[in-house]
Amino acid sequence: MQINPFDFDHRVQKARQLFEEGRDVPPQLLEDSVVRSWQRSRHHGLCPEDRVIFNVVSRNDVRRIGEHHHLLLDDVAPEMELLFHSLGRANWILACIEAGGVVIHALGNTNPACRDLAPALRIGVNLNESVAGTNGPGCALAEGRPSVVCGSEHFLDEARVFACAAVPLRDPYGELVAVLDASRRHGGHRIGILEPVALAVRAIENRMMRRIGGELRLAVHYRPELTDSPMRGLLHFDGDGRLLGANPVARQMLDLPVGDGDGRLCFEALFEGSMARVWAARDMPVALACHGGLQLFCRLEGRRPFRFNGFSPPDSPPARQQDPQAPFHGDPGVTGLLRQAQRAFHHDLPVLLRGETGTGKEVMARWLHRSGPRAEGPFVAVNCSSIPAGLIESELFGYEGGAFTGARKGGMPGKFEQADGGTLFLDEIGDMPLELQARLLRVLQEREVTRLGATRGIAVQCSLICATHRDLEQRVAEGLFREDLLYRINGLQMPLPPLRQRQDFDDLVRHLLVGEAGHEAPPVLSEAAWAALRGHSWPGNIRELQQALKLAVALSENGTVTVEHLPASLQTPSVPLSTRPSGTLQRAECETVRAALARHKGNVSAAAKDLGIARATLYRKMRQFGLD
Numbered sequence: 074m075q076i077n078p079f080d081f082d083h084r085v086q087k088a089r090q091l092f093e094e095g096r097d098v099p100p101q102l103l104e105d106s107v108v109r110s111w112q113r114s115r116h117h118g119l120c121p122e123d124r125v126i127f128n129v130v131s132r133n134d135v136r137r138i139g140e141h142h143h144l145l146l147d148d149v150a151p152e153m154e155l156l157f158h159s160l161g162r163a164n165w166i167l168a169c170i171e172a173g174g175v176v177i178h179a180l181g182n183t184n185p186a187c188r189d190l191a192p193a194l195r196i197g198v199n200l201n202e203s204v205a206g207t208n209g210p211g212c213a214l215a216e217g218r219p220s221v222v223c224g225s226e227h228f229l230d231e232a233r234v235f236a237c238a239a240v241p242l243r244d245p246y247g248e249l250v251a252v253l254d255a256s257r258r259h260g261g262h263r264i265g266i267l268e269p270v271a272l273a274v275r276a277i278e279n280r281m282m283r284r285i286g287g288e289l290r291l292a293v294h295y296r297p298e299l300t301d302s303p304m305r306g307l308l309h310f311d312g313d314g315r316l317l318g319a320n321p322v323a324r325q326m327l328d329l330p331v332g333d334g335d336g337r338l339c340f341e342a343l344f345e346g347s348m349a350r351v352w353a354a355r356d357m358p359v360a361l362a363c364h365g366g367l368q369l370f371c372r373l374e375g376r377r378p379f380r381f382n383g384f385s386p387p388d389s390p391p392a393r394q395q396d397p398q399a400p401f402h403g404d405p406g407v408t409g410l411l412r413q414a415q416r417a418f419h420h421d422l423p424v425l426l427r428g429e430t431g432t433g434k435e436v437m438a439r440w441l442h443r444s445g446p447r448a449e450g451p452f453v454a455v456n457c458s459s460i461p462a463g464l465i466e467s468e469l470f471g472y473e474g475g476a477f478t479g480a481r482k483g484g485m486p487g488k489f490e491q492a493d494g495g496t497l498f499l500d501e502i503g504d505m506p507l508e509l510q511a512r513l514l515r516v517l518q519e520r521e522v523t524r525l526g527a528t529r530g531i532a533v534q535c536s537l538i539c540a541t542h543r544d545l546e547q548r549v550a551e552g553l554f555r556e557d558l559l560y561r562i563n564g565l566q567m568p569l570p571p572l573r574q575r576q577d578f579d580d581l582v583r584h585l586l587v588g589e590a591g592h593e594a595p596p597v598l599s600e601a602a603w604a605a606l607r608g609h610s611w612p613g614n615i616r617e618l619q620q621a622l623k624l625a626v627a628l629s630e631n632g633t634v635t636v637e638h639l640p641a642s643l644q645t646p647s648v649p650l651s652t653r654p655s656g657t658l659q660r661a662e663c664e665t666v667r668a669a670l671a672r673h674k675g676n677v678s679a680a681a682k683d684l685g686i687a688r689a690t691l692y693r694k695m696r697q698f699g700l701d
C-alpha cells in the first residue's frame with residue numbers, strides 16, 4: 074500500500090484508535106502485517122506505555138555470540154560494511170539479527186547522532202516482538218518477509234521516534250536464519266531504504282551459496298541479461314545431479330520447498346531440457362522449460378570442469394584430474410549421508426567417521442574440509458594411536474619454552490593452534506589415553522587451548538572431524554572412553570562400510586582403474602579377474618584394492634587384466650573354493666542362495682538384491698558353496 078507521506082502519522086494514529094477500540098483496521102490506513110504485529114504484541118502482554126527493559130549483555134555474551142555465529146557473520150559483515158559506506162552520513166544504524174531475535178552485529182551504533190537508538194541495537198540485545206513489541210526486525214522475523222515499521226507503527230510509545238526496515242535472510246536450504254535491518258530516527262514519513270537492504274541481503278545469500286560447494290552451479294532468471302546480476306537465482310547440484318541448495322530467488326522461481334527436500338530433487342526433475350545444452354552454450358544463457366511450465370534462462374556459473382550424473386562435458390578434463398582426492402561414493406548407504414555430513418559440518422558440528430582401516434576415513438575428512446566453511450584454512454591431521462602417549466599432550470596443545478626438559482626454547486604451537494581457521498582431524502580418537510580426554514573435552518568446550526607450562530589460554534577456531542575404527546560405545550562401557558567426550562565429538566556420525574559390503578564395488582573398481590591407468594586407457598578385467606576381486610574379503614579395504622589394481626595395471630597385457638595379474642592373495646581365494654555345506658544351518662544357507670539364483674535365472678545382482686545382501690557377499694557365498 075502506498076501511504077501519502079504527508080499524512081502518514083495521521084493515518085497511523087487513526088488506525089491505532091480503531092485497533093484500541095477493537096475494530097477492524099482497513100488496509101488503506103495500515104499494512105496488514107503491522108496490524109498483525111500489534112495483535113501479537115498485545116498477545117505477549119505488552120501495553121503501549123510499557124518501557125522496554127533490554128537484557129543485560131556481558132562481554133562474554135558478546136564473545137560467545139561472535140563465536141556461535143561466526144560463519145554467518147563471515148558472510149554478513151562484508152556486505153554490511155559496503156551498505157553502510159554507501160549510506161554515507163545519513164545516520165543509519167545497520168544491524169543483523171539472528172532468527173531468535175538477538176542482534177549479532179551492528180554498525181553505526183557508536184555514532185553520537187544515533188545515541189538514543191544505539192541501546193536497542195547493540196550485540197546481544199533481544200528485539201523479539203515479545204520483548205520490544207512491533208519493530209522492523211521483530212516483525213520481519215515473525216512474518217518471514219520484509220518489514221518497514223516507522224514512527225507510531227511501533228507498538229510501544231517509546232519506540233515511536235524510530236523508523237526501521239528489515240529484510241529476512243535465508244540460507245541455501247531456504248531456512249530463515251537472520252534479518253538485516255536499517256534503523257534511524259523517524260522523520261515523519263515512510264523510509265525508502267528497503268531496496269538497498271534487500272540488495273545487500275541478496276548478496277549475502279549468494280555468498281552463503283559458495284559455502285555449499287557443488288559440481289554444477291547454475292544461474293537462472295526469467296530474463297537472460299539478469300542471469301549475470303545479483304538478482305539471479307542460484308542452484309548448486311552435486312556430481313550425481315542432486316540439488317544441494319538454492320538461493321531464495323531460485324526457490325521462488327522454481328517453487329522449491331524449504332528444508333531438507335532438496336536432495337531428492339535433481340536437474341531432470343526441475344528442467345525439461347538437457348544439461349548438455351547449458352554446457353555447450355558456454356557462458357551464454359540458454360532457455361529451458363521448467364516442469365511447472367515456466368521458461369527460465371540458465372547459465373553455467375563459471376566454467377568449472379565437472380562430472381555430472383554420468384555426463385562429462387567433452388571439453389572438460391576427465392574427473393580424476395579435477396580433484397584427485399574426491400571420494401568416490403556410489404553406495405546408497407554413504408551417498409545418503411554425504412549431504413547430511415556436509416550440512417552438519419557446514420553448521421560447525423563435529424563429524425565422527427567410523428569404519429575399518431582403509432575404508433577412506435581420511436579421504437572423506439579431507440573432502441569435508443575442502444567443501445566446508447574453513448576450506449581456506451589448514452587441514453591438520455593427528456593420528457592419536459601413532460603418537461606415544463607421553464607426547465600427545467604437547468603435540469595437541471603445544472608448549473611454552475622451558476615447559477619441560479628438552480622443550481624448544483621458543484615453545485611450540487600444538488596441532489589445535491596449527492588448525493586455527495581450518496580443520497583438525499583427530500584420527501583414531503578411540504585410542505586417545507583416558508587422562509587426555511578430559512583436557513580435550515575442555516578445549517572443545519571452551520574453544521581455547523592452554524599450552525603446557527602456560528597460564529593463559531589462546532582462542533582457537535577450527536572445525537573438528539574425528540575418526541575411529543573402534544566401537545566407542547563399547548569403550549565407554551569399558552570405562553576407556555569418556556561418555557561426555559563421545560557426545561561432544563558426535564555431531565553427526567558417518568559410518569563408512571567395509572569394501573566387502575559396498576554395493577558400488579564394481580563402479581569403485583572401475584573408478585580406481587581409471588586413476589591407476591593415468592593418461593592411458595584403463596585396462597579391461599577378464600570375467601575371472603572380476604570374480605576373484607568380488608570374491609575376496611578385502612581386510613585392507615580400499616587401500617588393499619588400490620594396491621591390487623596398481624599391480625594389475627602394471628602387469629596387464631593387451632589392455633586386459635587376467636587373474637594372473639592380480640596379487641597372489643587374490644588368486645588363492647580368501648574363502649576356500651567349493652567348501653561343501655556342512656551342518657543344517659550351512660545347508661539351509663546354501664539352499665537359500667541356490668533358490669535365489671534359480672529364481673533370478675543366475676542373475677547375481679538380482680539375487681543379491683532379493684536376499685538383501687551385497688553382490689560381493691553373494692559371490693563369496695557362491696564360491697564357498699561351490700555354486701560358481
Ligand SMILES: Nc1ncnc2c1ncn2[C@@H]1O[C@H](COP(=O)(O)OP(=O)(O)OP(=O)(O)O)[C@@H](O)[C@H]1O
Pocket residue numbers: 399400401402428429430431432433434435436437500542615616619
Ligand atoms: N572414495 C575413495 N575413492 C578413491 N580412493 C579412495 C577412496 N577412499 C579411500 N581411498 C583410497 O584408499 C586409501 C585409504 O584411504 P584412507 O587413508 O582415507 O582410509 P582410512 O579409513 O583413513 O584408513 P586408516 O584407518 O588406516 O587410516 C587411500 O590410498 C585412498 O586414496
